[in-house]
Amino acid sequence: MCWLEVSRLDIIDADIRRAETLPSRFYTDPNTFDEVISGFANSWHFAAHEDQLSSVNALPLPHIEGMVREPMLLTKDDEVRCISNVCTHRGMVVVNEPCSAGVLVCPYHGRSFSLDGCFRHMPEFEQVEDFPTPADDLRQFPLESWKGLLFTTIDGVDFERWIAPLEERLGWLPVDSFRHAPSRHREYTIEANWALYVDNYLEGFHIPYVHGDLHDVLDHDGYRTELFDGGVLQVGMAREGESCFDLPESSPDHGERVAAYYYWFHPGLMLNFYPWGLSVNLVVPLSVNRTAIVYHGFVGDESLLDMGAGGDLDKVEDEDQFVVEATQRGVASRAYERGRYSPTRETGVHHFHRLLTRG
Numbered sequence: 001m002c003w004l005e006v007s008r009l010d011i012i013d014a015d016i017r018r019a020e021t022l023p024s025r026f027y028t029d030p031n032t033f034d035e036v037i038s039g040f041a042n043s044w045h046f047a048a049h050e051d052q053l054s055s056v057n058a059l060p061l062p063h064i065e066g067m068v069r070e071p072m073l074l075t076k077d078d079e080v081r082c083i084s085n086v087c088t089h090r091g092m093v094v095v096n097e098p099c100s101a102g103v104l105v106c107p108y109h110g111r112s113f114s115l116d117g118c119f120r121h122m123p124e125f126e127q128v129e130d131f132p133t134p135a136d137d138l139r140q141f142p143l144e145s146w147k148g149l150l151f152t153t154i155d156g157v158d159f160e161r162w163i164a165p166l167e168e169r170l171g172w173l174p175v176d177s178f179r180h181a182p183s184r185h186r187e188y189t190i191e192a193n194w195a196l197y198v199d200n201y202l203e204g205f206h207i208p209y210v211h212g213d214l215h216d217v218l219d220h221d222g223y224r225t226e227l228f229d230g231g232v233l234q235v236g237m238a239r240e241g242e243s244c245f246d247l248p249e250s251s252p253d254h255g256e257r258v259a260a261y262y263y264w265f266h267p268g269l270m271l272n273f274y275p276w277g278l279s280v281n282l283v284v285p286l287s288v289n290r291t292a293i294v295y296h297g298f299v300g301d302e303s304l305l306d307m308g309a310g311g312d313l314d315k316v317e318d319e320d321q322f323v324v325e326a327t328q329r330g331v332a333s334r335a336y337e338r339g340r341y342s343p344t345r346e347t348g349v350h351h352f353h354r355l356l357t358r359g
């Protein structure tokens with residue numbers, strides 16, 4: 001065990017009233033960054049909504065490559081699979097853009113594979129002995145679906161257990177019928193550590209200070225934060241007259257005025273459910289102080305777009321990026337090392353920091 005591993009364990013007190021926040025090196029030190037993200041292979045990662053495969057049959061997953069440093073590809077023939085996107089000849093990435101092809105052909109020297117990843121053909125290899133073997137096929141990765149949302153992993157925990165907090169709360173929501181909306185796609189690169197972006201997401205504490213328009217539609221006192229094993233759920237309540245879910249009796253929140261369900265799954269997956277549909281936000285660590293933020297939108301009811309908490313997401317994002325980038329400059333200061341938590345408003349951030357440092 002190296003000193004970095006030793007230094008990670010138990011550094012966040014379980015009692016939020018006594019705890020200090022994450023030491024600043026988690027946001028600024030490249031070695032700590034490398035150590036932390038090496039653990040991401042143990043998580044499930046959002047790959048795509050099945051609707052994204054309605055017009056293509058091979059979809060590269062660059063955001064997952066950013067998370068776990070593993071080029072992956074979703075393919076669809078008689079079934080949907082997640083396979084390696086690395087050619088078994090000399091390691092070229094096989095598919096670089098979404099496409100509709102019956103056969104996958106490596107652009108480097110022409111090796112071809114079926115959509116299920118099986119080796120098909122290789123030019124100039126007639127004289128090679130013991131060829132091909134199963135090692136020449138593209139490797140498969142686990143793939144699971146929850147209501148049309150596809151998730152993959154390298155060494156993930158039990159999927160049913162992992163997804164249970166979502167199923168228990170939103171099992172009634174017809175996510176499978178949501179349609180991919182390419183016009184809602186966004187990609188940003190911000191000058192900040194990925195965990196600062198997650199910290200900011202995990203508390204509604206800043207809403208009155210940072211997001212004036214959002215504050216006008218959310219009931220600040222009704223805002224709830226619930227912790228579960230692999231993540232955090234925040235429930236935003238609508239002010240009187242503002243857009244909210246029409247919750248069926250089967251919902252545990254039936255009778256309440258829910259404006260948004262904000263799910264975060266460790267490390268960087270955010271599933272934001274609004275009355276109009278789902279905004280998936282992916283937090284992709286590029287380096288210790290650069291992060292990509294990727295948005296995918298899936299619409300269930302177009303008539304509810306642009307209303308309530310899920311209305312002007314671009315403005316909210318802009319406001320969040322301002323504080324997150326400025327905080328990156330602040331945590332790099334000699335004058336800053338650690339802070340303290342609000343026991344009423346920062347339980348989600350505390351839970352995240354405990355997850356990050358539990359070894």
Ligand code: FES
Pocket residue numbers: 087088089090091092106107108109110111
């Ligand atoms: S690396 Fe793919 S064919 Fe050579």
Ligand SMILES: [Fe+2]
Pocket residue numbers: 200201206207210211316320
């Ligand atoms: Fe925010």
